[in-house]
Amino acid sequence: MKTQRHSLSIIQVCLLTNLSTDEYLSDQPLSSEEKKYYDECKQYYYLTKRPLISVSDEIFDPNVAIESYILKFGIDEDCHQFRLQNFLNNICSMLNITTHDISIKNIQHGSTILETEIFGKLESKDKALKIRVMYESLTDKMQEELAKLNVFFLYMGSIEAFAKQQNYRSEIKLNPQFNRTYGPGHTYWVGALNDGRDRGDKPYYCxxxxxxxSLYITDKFRARFKGWCICYHGTKFNFGLAILLSGLKPADCAAHGEGIYASPSIIYACHPRYAEIKELEPKHQNEYFKNGKYVQFVLECRVHPSNIKVIGPETLGARTTIDSNMSNEEIEWVIETNAKKIVDFNDVDAEMICTGIMIRVTEQHPQSLPDSKWWSG
Incomplete structure (x- = not known):
């Protein structure tokens, strides 16, 4: 199969009635990192019934000038059965872009991986603005429509940022020696843990x-993150699967101001306003999460005390003590993001890093658990 040597604009595509996908298949195989990434994206897609959306943070930075931006689609379809023209016509309509805004770069094997250049005729700042608007228009409904086109992944940004993203992902590893199950009969303690290990100047409770x-961060973790505190960030089910793949978007509107919300209390962080309660379909109960019907994700994170810009009271209107280990007046933290619109927890230089995924799988609804009584008063 010959690699396509030139781009084809959609205005040309629309003039063709028998566009052959094979003409644009690239001989270049996917890298092992990219293939693994797409496999993970598919698992997300199968569970959530929507594509994983990823965007490079440079589109939010007015000081960064990028000459070329791409839209990269992962499509869960045999590339030899893929109808390119129909797909592109649907995408143009869905994303509200015109036929001269986008050009085909190549198609790679691995389901169907379609790379296009977007807004190639515009100035760099105008490209970034249009992509930002496009990204912010991707509502839940639109993501469901993308899924109907078998799109399991969509990336918006520069090709350089995408390559960097893959390098970060290839460095993420599970660190099973530090996996834990917490509770009586497992790993358990009462009160603040005093085992001599450095966890910053904030207490750590069971x-x-x-x-x-547990996630592997770096060989020299204790030296690199000396003084960093443990905190928790509750998240939606979809985001729990996606955050480590595409970064965490900070809160835009919040009671304490802009930034990422976190808490030293997992009891507070797992409130359903922060950590979505997902009822699993029967077919996924054994395949992905054993011995349970309901699942919640909370991210275990580390943050340096200097990046905690607010330590404030709970904002959920609780009428009783939330966590007996701490005051309701100091249970919510706002983490400084230095004006970043996308904070990548996989980046060791981020203001806040993710050291583990906390999962709670229960047969009964979490609201009926003893630690959840404060939800209703």
């Missing part, structure tokens, strides 16, 4: 009822 899936 996250009873949760299972920790």
């Amino acid at each position: 996250p009873v009822g949760w299972q920790r899936n």
